[in-house]
Amino acid sequence: MSTIESKDTTLPIYTAKDFTTDQDVRxxxxxxxxxxxxxxxxxxxxxxxxKEDFVFVSGIGxxxxxxxxxxxxxxxxxxGRALAVxxxxxxxxxxxxxxxxxxxxxxxxxxGNHTIHTMRRNVDLTIMLLNNKIYGxxxxxxxxxxxxxKVSPTSPAGSIDFPVNPIAIAVASxxxxxxxxxxxxxxxxDEIYKRGIAHKGxxxxxxxxxxxxxxxxxxxxxxxxxxxPENTIKVEHGKPLIFGSEHNKGIRFNNGKxxxxxxxxxxxxxxxxxxxxxxxxxLANMYSQMAHPEFPEPIGVLHADPSKPTYNELLQNQxxxxxxxxxxxxxxxxxxxxxxxxxxxx
Amino acid sequence: MTTHQPIEKTSAVLDSVVIRxxxxxxxxxxxxxxxxxxxxxxxGNDFATFPDFPAEIRAPKGTTFGVxxxxxxxxxxxxxxxxxxxxxxIAMNPAGLKVNIDDVEPGGIxxxxxxxxxxxxxxxxxxxxxxxxxxxxxxNAKYTLVKVPMSRLTKDSLADxxxxxxxxxxxxNMFALGIVYWLYERPIDQTIKYLNNKFATKKNxxxxxxxxxxxxxxxxxxGETSELFPSRYRVPPAKQEPGIYRQISGNEATVLGLVTAxxxxxxxxxxxxxPITPASSVIQGLSNLKRFGIKTIQxxxxxxxxxxxxxxxxxxxxxxxxxxxxxxxxxxxxMGLALMLELPLVIxxxxxxxxxxxxxxxxxxxxxxxxxxxxxxxxxxxxxxxxSPSDCFNMAIEAVRLSVKYMCPVIYLxxxxxxxxxEPWKVPDVNQIPEITITHPTIADIGEDGFRxxxxxxxxxxxxxAIPGTPGLEHRVGSLEKEDETGNVSYDPDNHDKMVRLRAExxxxxxxxxxxxxxxxxxxxxxxxxxxxxxYGSITTAVHQLRVxxxxxxxxxxQYLNPFPSNTEEVLRSFKKIIIPEINLGQLSxxxxxxxxxxxxxxxxxxGQPFKVETLAERIEEVIES
Numbered sequence: 006m007s008t009i010e011s012k013d014t015t016l017p018i019y020t021a022k023d024f025t026t027d028q029d030v031r032x033x034x035x036x037x038x039x040x041x042x043x044x045x046x047x048x049x050x051x052x053x054x055x056k057e058d059f060v061f062v063s064g065i066g067x068x069x070x071x072x073x074x075x076x077x078x079x080x081x082x083x084x085g086r087a088l089a090v091x092x093x094x095x096x097x098x099x100x101x102x103x104x105x106x107x108x109x110x111x112x113x114x115x116x117g118n119h120t121i122h123t124m125r126r127n128v129d130l131t132i133m134l135l136n137n138k139i140y141g142x143x144x145x146x147x148x149x150x151x152x153x154x155k156v157s158p159t160s161p162a163g164s165i166d167f168p169v170n171p172i173a174i175a176v177a178s179x180x181x182x183x184x185x186x187x188x189x190x191x192x193x194x195d196e197i198y199k200r201g202i203a204h205k206g207x208x209x210x211x212x213x214x215x216x217x218x219x220x221x222x223x224x225x226x227x228x229x230x231x232x233x234p235e236n237t238i239k240v241e242h243g244k245p246l247i248f249g250s251e252h253n254k255g256i257r258f259n260n261g262k263x264x265x266x267x268x269x270x271x272x273x274x275x276x277x278x279x280x281x282x283x284x285x286x287x288l289a290n291m292y293s294q295m296a297h298p299e300f301p302e303p304i305g306v307l308h309a310d311p312s313k314p315t316y317n318e319l320l321q322n323q324x325x326x327x328x329x330x331x332x333x334x335x336x337x338x339x340x341x342x343x344x345x346x347x348x349x350x351x
Numbered sequence: 352m353t354t355h356q357p358i359e360k361t362s363a364v365l366d367s368v369v370i371r372x373x374x375x376x377x378x379x380x381x382x383x384x385x386x387x388x389x390x391x392x393x394x395g396n397d398f399a400t401f402p403d404f405p406a407e408i409r410a411p412k413g414t415t416f417g418v419x420x421x422x423x424x425x426x427x428x429x430x431x432x433x434x435x436x437x438x439x440x441i442a443m444n445p446a447g448l449k450v451n452i453d454d455v456e457p458g459g460i461x462x463x464x465x466x467x468x469x470x471x472x473x474x475x476x477x478x479x480x481x482x483x484x485x486x487x488x489x490x491n492a493k494y495t496l497v498k499v500p501m502s503r504l505t506k507d508s509l510a511d512x513x514x515x516x517x518x519x520x521x522x523x524n525m526f527a528l529g530i531v532y533w534l535y536e537r538p539i540d541q542t543i544k545y546l547n548n549k550f551a552t553k554k555n556x557x558x559x560x561x562x563x564x565x566x567x568x569x570x571x572x573x574g575e576t577s578e579l580f581p582s583r584y585r586v587p588p589a590k591q592e593p594g595i596y597r598q599i600s601g602n603e604a605t606v607l608g609l610v611t612a613x614x615x616x617x618x619x620x621x622x623x624x625x626p627i628t629p630a631s632s633v634i635q636g637l638s639n640l641k642r643f644g645i646k647t648i649q650x651x652x653x654x655x656x657x658x659x660x661x662x663x664x665x666x667x668x669x670x671x672x673x674x675x676x677x678x679x680x681x682x683x684x685x686m687g688l689a690l691m692l693e694l695p696l697v698i699x700x701x702x703x704x705x706x707x708x709x710x711x712x713x714x715x716x717x718x719x720x721x722x723x724x725x726x727x728x729x730x731x732x733x734x735x736x737x738x739s740p741s742d743c744f745n746m747a748i749e750a751v752r753l754s755v756k757y758m759c760p761v762i763y764l765x766x767x768x769x770x771x772x773x774e775p776w777k778v779p780d781v782n783q784i785p786e787i788t789i790t791h792p793t794i795a796d797i798g799e800d801g802f803r804x805x806x807x808x809x810x811x812x813x814x815x816x817a818i819p820g821t822p823g824l825e826h827r828v829g830s831l832e833k834e835d836e837t838g839n840v841s842y843d844p845d846n847h848d849k850m851v852r853l854r855a856e857x858x859x860x861x862x863x864x865x866x867x868x869x870x871x872x873x874x875x876x877x878x879x880x881x882x883x884x885x886x887y888g889s890i891t892t893a894v895h896q897l898r899v900x901x902x903x904x905x906x907x908x909x910q911y912l913n914p915f916p917s918n919t920e921e922v923l924r925s926f927k928k929i930i931i932p933e934i935n936l937g938q939l940s941x942x943x944x945x946x947x948x949x950x951x952x953x954x955x956x957x958x959g960q961p962f963k964v965e966t967l968a969e970r971i972e973e974v975i976e977s
Contacts, residue, residue, distance in 0.1 A: 026827070057820055057821055057824070058819070060665075061827075072827050077825050078827070079828070080662075080665055080827065081827065081829030082830060083658075083684055083830050085654075086658040086688075089655035090658045090659065092659050093621060093623065093659035093661060094663070094665055094819070096662075097621050097646075097662070097663040097670075098666040101820060118652060119651065122655070323641055324641045324644060324646065327642040328641070331642040338610070338614050338781050339781045342778055344599075344778075346393070346597060346598065347778060348393045348395070348596055349595050349596070350592065350593050351593055
């Protein structure tokens, strides 16, 4: 680790501009991806890592163009495979800061398998899921997060697919950092992203992202000034679950289930409310099931458990241990190639 | 049969012998065959083995589809195959006998465990009611049938051991091995050492080691005292070049080749793979070699495996993935990515019989066209193919060397036959193996226009391998078409045409870095037998036999399939007839015809089995005479 420390002492002072490439950004004007890109460029100077040590990996889709616009090392791979590629990058060189940015089709449909397995292995990656609930690049077909009944070019009579729940998948896969943000909330996204990168293990950040061409307003119930306070709830570690434009609503347990209550009514006080505990996976599970319109949707760091070792760390440890335990004969290539059962012909 | 000869029999000296052990897949036939091989190797014979087992791990006991076999030829001369006709077979049950008896030569020895030839077992493997092959007059007349009550004798010999019936029963294979050791005058010490190490040292079961050793000895002494055999046989050691030798299977050699390449390149290998027969033993072997810096990753699927290997190469390690044909199909798109990214990558394909799940444990060489063309659009890759178990060592190193030199994926086409088969191998001096030189650019290499990741070496056309963590060379690569030199995304039509040609030209230029195609026999003539991959042993043996018979026939064997060695056309045009035997329906023929407009005569047998030399020689002769 000393090499990293010595590198850090001479870390240049970066600005967002240092993470901006000379390539023209080719997203549609008004796309929510711009906000995510801006937030990432803004966050990167603050995470104490040299720009050459970042690798951005993506799959295919609108969101997957992301690496071309961030002036670090990057790879725009193939559809669905970003996490598998990123796993290889991180395992080869664990000192790199590996970030994946991709969309709902990429991470939850064609690449869904890799999402589950990357999370369960706890590879030290930061995943940003730009969820716009639609297939943008192929022009508007419903996606695995689209609501049932979605009318789209491939579902003119309404989609008969029920949507997948990204946070629930993360919980089920044992993801060690689970967060949610909204494209319009630059400040929130910046903070969450920094924490996601700092987290050792798989960080999964779902971003509600507006596709203003094919699925405009899909998130407006949560992203607008007048809707956000009522339909979302910002969770903060150690603080009670409070929301509402008047800051007067809360969530408490009733018979093991969350229930919306009004603070100050029927004798309800803040002390009756659930206190957010990032380390509590049971709460994360509950958050994954809190959905509009029944509940406000939780925003923020829903779960963070730094205690689980990372895959790349364990892999490296096994290598180091094998090396340190081996005697000189075991480390000799000639002895390996010759094997233990050789014979001599004279 | 009966004999009345004294115990001190004289030995008949033979040049070579083919024996086959067969029985239930739970009977330990692979282990038994492996032990006989090890002993013969140390004795100094040349040998070649052919393990042949079902895909089912424990098929219902006693059925024909649960039969596991292990064949080996051991010889006092140079041999290249495990042999066609079996001289001696050990059948542990009726199903083994039924499945294998037709491969035994007339007059050949068949040793059976007669205790297993019960009514129930005979009916399980489909013999008609009331029929017992051991009583069949034709069989008794045709073969030297030796009936040994192995189960009972094993039990009796271990009666005082205090061990349970199950443990005792499992020693029958050692009893059988003891008989065969006696018959072929082999020492039993090697196997005693093995049993002690396996059971006593590693598993801490000294009592299990002891009963196995006792059964082995009991079998040996039974051979000596029973007078069941007319003679013992001796196969003297082969005349081999002086040196240190070991036994090696193809997958073992692939593992050692990859580790050696990693050491020679001074770079870690990341081997990502999803278990699949017959490639699994490669990842298993490598995962025991972490001390050499080998990182193995058991991925969630075939696609993840290749993508993880690609990620590792991007980060500066050597990414390798391994699979068999079905997995290669799944990796198709990602191979295209790797060639578009122009990164090193080795894809090990241990071919098996297919399509679909096919015959997972059986061999075939029918992935050649998939390796050539199994990707969308213009996507040529380098293809190499080892020709024997030990050649896997050299070709694995070649695959890595070419991949990093040309910044291009390499498909390595092994097959189930050479992967599992073993032969003696003169161990190379690793110091004599050339280093694999790799350089990564640094900030000092940036030209006036900044860093251009797709600038190429003028000779090899390889782009530069700049790795993350290098200050000043930050760049993006991707699956979209790139502008020449800068690597930026480009939709320009002329640029695309140029890049397609550059990628093809780069692979074509690999011909400058590979050895010429060698001819075994006269350099010109009437007939050339051309092969590739794992059929080398059969083809070479068949052609040598035909030459002894007086035919003018040469052979050549391709280890490089794309590109072909630069003299390939010249070699082919030096002969009037080109015969191409393949375990497929003519895939190399297709490529040769397409590339050189040369007529070829295919010999194509697709049975999931290696070629029999006899069949091959007959078929070649037919073409010669046609």
